[in-house]
Amino acid sequence: METGGGGEDCCVKVAVHVRPLIADERAQGCKDCVTVIPGKPQVQIGTHSFTFDHVYGSTGSPSSAMFEECIASLVDGLFQGYNATVLAYGQTGSGKTYTMGTGFKDGCQTGIIPQVMNVLFKKIETLKHQTEFQLHVSFIEVCLLSSRILKEEVQDLLDPTCLNKPETANGHAGKVTVPGKPPIQIRETSNGVITLAGSTEVSVSSLKEMAACLEQGSLSRATGSTNMNNQSSRSHAIFTITLEQMRKLNPVFPGESSPNESMNEEYLCAKLHLVDLAGSERAKRTGSDGLRFKEGVHINKGLLALGNVISALGDDKKRKEGVHVPYRDSKLTRLLQDSLGGNSRTVMIACISPADINAEETLNTLKYANRARNIQNKPVVNRDPMSSEMIKMRQQLEYLQAELCARGGGSSSDEVQVLKERIAWLEAANEDLCRELHEYRGRCTIVDQRETDAQVCNSICFFWNFSVSPLLIS
Numbered sequence: 145m146e147t148g149g150g151g152e153d154c155c156v157k158v159a160v161h162v163r164p165l166i167a168d169e170r171a172q173g174c175k176d177c178v179t180v181i182p183g184k185p186q187v188q189i190g191t192h193s194f195t196f197d198h199v200y201g202s203t204g205s206p207s208s209a210m211f212e213e214c215i216a217s218l219v220d221g222l223f224q225g226y227n228a229t230v231l232a233y234g235q236t237g238s239g240k241t242y243t244m245g246t247g248f249k250d251g252c253q254t255g256i257i258p259q260v261m262n263v264l265f266k267k268i269e270t271l272k273h274q275t276e277f278q279l280h281v282s283f284i285e286v287c288l289l290s291s292r293i294l295k296e297e298v299q300d301l302l303d304p305t306c307l308n309k310p311e312t313a314n315g316h317a318g319k320v321t322v323p324g325k326p327p328i329q330i331r332e333t334s335n336g337v338i339t340l341a342g343s344t345e346v347s348v349s350s351l352k353e354m355a356a357c358l359e360q361g362s363l364s365r366a367t368g369s370t371n372m373n374n375q376s377s378r379s380h381a382i383f384t385i386t387l388e389q390m391r392k393l394n395p396v397f398p399g400e401s402s403p404n405e406s407m408n409e410e411y412l413c414a415k416l417h418l419v420d421l422a423g424s425e426r427a428k429r430t431g432s433d434g435l436r437f438k439e440g441v442h443i444n445k446g447l448l449a450l451g452n453v454i455s456a457l458g459d460d461k462k463r464k465e466g467v468h469v470p471y472r473d474s475k476l477t478r479l480l481q482d483s484l485g486g487n488s489r490t491v492m493i494a495c496i497s498p499a500d501i502n503a504e505e506t507l508n509t510l511k512y513a514n515r516a517r518n519i520q521n522k523p524v525v526n527r528d529p530m531s532s533e534m535i536k537m538r539q540q541l542e543y544l545q546a547e548l549c550a551r552g553g554g555s556s557s558d559e560v561q562v563l564k565e566r567i568a569w570l571e572a573a574n575e576d577l578c579r580e581l582h583e584y585r586g587r588c589t590i591v592d593q594r595e596t597d598a599q600v601c602n603s604i605c606f607f608w609n610f611s612v613s614p615l616l617i618s
């Protein structure tokens with residue numbers, strides 16, 4: 145996949161979501177210690193004041209406005225070929241799962257992911273006459289496999305061969321991988337794209353099918369109870385939607401015909417990562433001991449690595465000095481490499497509790513999120529090389545046709561004849577290539593298709609360099 149264009153610089157957008165006091169906190173007599181400045185995206189806690197892109201909840205903007213203001217443009221961008229990432233960060237029990245909708249059950253519509261799915265399918269419905277769509281989802285979690293040593297692993301929440309496991313002796317619910325199945329590997333392609341080898345990519349064609357994937361994966365997440373949240377997510381969960389589209393550049397309407405329809409097509413592919421991070425708790429607050437304590441330390445290690453990446457990317461001085469960005473320090477940061485300082489439009493939602501007993505954690509979350517606002521990304525349209533070449537070819541054809549028109553009156557009939565022959569030859573050769581590509585695509589799986597596209601692209605480039613360019617020069 146080629147990333148076309150120079151790319152726009154854009155900062156990571158940060159929104160704060162303040163949840164209301166929950167029953168437990170009210171029962172403990174907690175007081176509200178967070179103030180939102182009316183009409184401004186500003187939060188105050190003690191003597192500290194922070195400004196963000198948006199603040200929702202507890203008299204900031206209503207939570208219901210979050211999707212329209214922060215996420216809808218990312219979904220639109222997917223259709224233009226831009227990758228996007230939404231990250232929910234915050235201490236355990238602060239509302240990350242609630243905000244993201246990763247605890248999705250029985251068609252519940254609250255949360256960002258269910259709303260993304262609704263809008264996505266509505267938009268597909270309106271565009272389906274001029275664009276062919278393919279949608280895939282994957283759902284993984286980065287968690288700790290608790291055998292004798294705690295080890296950070298990527299687990300596939302959609303793997304049908306994995307067994308659902310209730311609560312184990314160490315208090316862990318989640319999936320057990322069938323023995324002998326190779327673990328999921330994080331790989332980086334030669335052009336810097338991070339991929340997951342061995343994770344399930346489910347092809348979906350309806351809202352119902354996508355919702356079923358979200359529900360299946362949500363039920364399989366590793367959870368355990370802590371003092372602060374009795375359904376605490378003990379993992380970083382990443383729900384990824386891949387949108388592939390074969391777009392008609394000049395749509396042909398019913399009744400009209402296009403002499404060379406395949407040349408009007410463009411292939412785009414973009415991914416939306418929806419990330420529900422594990423809670424950033426401190427062990428003594430959550431009453432963690434034994435395995436849960438070690439687990440907390442490890443989860444914090446992933447978040448610490450994420451903090452170090454944010455720090456390296458968010459500090460202007462460090463960035464100018466070209467300081468090393470420690471993406472490789474944890475699987476989490478490796479997976480998010482593209483989303484932080486890379487090819488993605490990224491929104492972070494910092495979830496906080498207003499309760500005074502959580503004041504210290506809330507302050508840490510706000511400081512962490514504030515640093516993330518300085519990260520600059522460079523998102524670009526993910527157009528495959530084949531499409532770029534096709535577009536070039538189409539432009540050259542248009543040029544030849546304009547040339548033909550211009551010479552029509554004045555030139556000798558021989559010259560006009562030669563031009564006509566060249567155009568006809570170019571159109572026929574291009575149609576052959578496009579037919580070949582469509583046949584390949586029909587036979588291949590989506591993963592092979594990308595390789596096939598690359599092969600066909602090579603033949604197009606070959607064709608271009610040796611057949612088309614000389615025609616234009618002469």
Ligand SMILES: Nc1ncnc2c1ncn2[C@@H]1O[C@H](COP(=O)(O)OP(=O)(O)OP(=O)(O)O)[C@@H](O)[C@H]1O
Pocket residue numbers: 162163164166201207234235236237238239240241242243373375376377378421422423424495
């Ligand atoms: N905006 C909100 N409005 C009402 N209730 C909320 C809101 N956000 C969270 N809650 C409630 O707070 C509790 C904790 O929320 P949630 O499980 O989403 O936290 P979390 O940050 O995902 O925790 P963990 O990291 O431990 O998984 C839940 O009972 C949830 O219903």
